[in-house]
Structures are given as C-alpha cells and as structure tokens.
Amino acid sequence: DIQMTQSPSTLSASVGDRVTITCRASQSISSWLAWYQQKPGKAPKLLIYKASSLESGVPSRFSGSGSGTEFTLTISSLQPDDFATYYCQQYNSYPWAFGQGTKVEIK
C-alpha cells in the first residue's frame, strides 16, 4: 500500500505570507494527488486535483505542483480564511491514502 507523508505537521504563519506544504508518496503515484482543506467541525474541501489542477471556485492563491513521489501545495499570500488543516491524498491506486495533515496556525 502507498503511504503519504506530509511536512511540516504544524506551520505558523502571518497573513500575507507565502506558505508551502510538502507531501511525499512511498512510491510513484504519477500526478494522482489531491489537496484538501479542513476547518474545525467541517467536512474537507477539495482544493487541487491531479497534482496541479485548481478545483472550480478555489482562489487562485492556491497552487499545486509535483509528480511521481514529491508534491507541494503553495498558498501565495495567506489570508485569514486560510488558517486550517491541509491534507494530501493519493488516488493512484486502492487503497487511497491521506497524509497526516498540516495545521496552518496564526503566528
């Protein structure tokens, strides 16, 4: 089974900062990588699919890159609404797997 590892686990940042989260797969998943945002008490929200495709309605400050085993999620200018937990997920093969999450906190 494919394992997903995110770093860092927690990130402290200020409004306006550029933020980057990394996700590594234990084997190649091509570009079958998604990023989700989750706020407390809410269901996850899809941000990015196929590693770099922006889901409809998601602000353009979010971007994704990578292929194979190394991926990144970048928020170009952090906004107050972006403080949340972010998860990567591989959907290359079953069983799908999530990373352990990255909590973006206010500095």
Place this chain on the structure above:
Amino acid sequence: EVQLVQSGAEVKKPGESLKISCKGSGYSFTSYWIGWVRQMPGKGLEWMGIIYPGDSDTRYSPSFQGQVTISADKSISTAYLQWSSLKASDTAMYYCARRSGWNYPFDYWGQGTLVTVSS
C-alpha cells in the same frame, strides 16, 4: 445541486451493531463511486473504502477490511457503512464523499456522522 446527506449522530454501547447512511441527490447515484472516511477525535483523515452503486463493486482499506461493511441501495440512492460489533475505538466522525470521475478524487462530501461508542 449535488448533495450527500448523512444520517444523524449515534450513541452506542460496545458490542452493539450500527448502520449509518449517506443519501445522494441531484445526480445519477448509480454512476459515481461513493467512499467513506474516518476521522477520530483530534486526528487526521483515514480512507476506509469505496463502492460503485451501479454494480456494488466495493474496495476496502486493509485497515478496515473485515471490520466494517460498505453497501448501497440504488433504489433509494443511499450508501451505508455498518458495524456488527462496535468497539470504543470506533468513536469517530464518519464522512461519505463522492468521486466524480475516473481521474478525480472526492469532490462532494456529506456533513459527517458522529458515532460515539461508550459503556
């Protein structure tokens, strides 16, 4: 409008059985995979399994195989997650979510069902 509406919160005792539901609307229920995701209190997301309601093709995570059963009733556009004997460690929020295409992850999510197992 695509919607996934899950059944309400449950409080159960260890050893009891439970079946929670996820009703899809606003789309052709039999044409899209529906998955289940667990989130234990204060923890991350765990992929449990997925079903294609059109033919009931089901895949499980090894971590959940044999522990839960995923099913669907296409006549009422509803997917299910069930346990035959709950444990305290099954206490969690459970989400259903739809996969919109072969090259797509989960894009529509239910609101979640909180399951509490306590003696």
